[in-house]
Amino acid sequence: KAGVTQTPRYLIKTRGQQVTLSCSPISGHRSVSWYQQTPGQGLQFLFEYFSETQRNKGNFPGRFSGRQFSNSRSEMNVSTLELGDSALYLCASSPTAEPGTGEQFFGPGTRLTVL
Amino acid sequence: GENVEQHPSTLSVQEGDSAVIKCTYSDSASNYFPWYKQELGKRPQLIIDIRSNVGEKKDQRIAVTLNKTAKHFSLHITETQPEDSAVYFCAASKGGGFKTIFGAGTRLFVKA
Numbered sequence: 013k014a015g016v017t018q019t020p021r022y023l024i025k026t027r028g029q030q031v032t033l034s035c036s037p038i039s040g041h042r043s044v045s046w047y048q049q050t051p052g053q054g055l056q057f058l059f060e061y062f063s064e065t066q067r068n069k070g071n072f073p074g075r076f077s078g079r080q081f082s083n084s085r086s087e088m089n090v091s092t093l094e095l096g097d098s099a100l101y102l103c104a105s106s107p108t109a110e111p112g113t114g115e116q117f118f119g120p121g122t123r124l125t126v127l
Numbered sequence: 128g129e130n131v132e133q134h135p136s137t138l139s140v141q142e143g144d145s146a147v148i149k150c151t152y153s154d155s156a157s158n159y160f161p162w163y164k165q166e167l168g169k170r171p172q173l174i175i176d177i178r179s180n181v182g183e184k185k186d187q188r189i190a191v192t193l194n195k196t197a198k199h200f201s202l203h204i205t206e207t208q209p210e211d212s213a214v215y216f217c218a219a220s221k222g223g224g225f226k227t228i229f230g231a232g233t234r235l236f237v238k239a
Contacts, residue, residue, distance in 0.1 A: 043225055045227065060226060070226070106225060111224075112176070120169075121170065
């Protein structure tokens, strides 16, 4: 099976713009989670989707949003970009509905740079 | 709120020595504790995990221990090799879906 894929791999935006990132999970996986990775903060949980429903949300401002489609592909959107949004955005998919019953597989990430 | 603290932030060991990374979690409802290894420029990969009904789990040179009372869990790597050099993340989650809270990471250097 193909692994988790993310597009684009690299993005450069300017402050105030908005951006949409895409994640295609492993075939058959219905849970998709998003994380922000920065050198100083490590991996921070953004949100998780399962069967098109957002089940969990982290402590990020409302500028960060996401959705999941019926084929389990997921997108996340960041509006009104700030310099501090520069980070590697990782998505992860799992074949199961609950932690501990199935492994989370990470994608390669999208590196977003905000100038 | 939910928090996972991880220590040390950097660890340097000689090849063949053991390495220990410690984590503390705040949410007593956490019941699943995975450990991830992230090599430079690569994605995190699960190396071992433990559920709250188990005190210890071992997989070859890697072991994880869990103390639910103290809300501590640790990763032990024995007979370290240069290819063990990477950033290691501990994490905690509970039921209700994948809301995985990660520690800040430990950069492990194994000197040949």
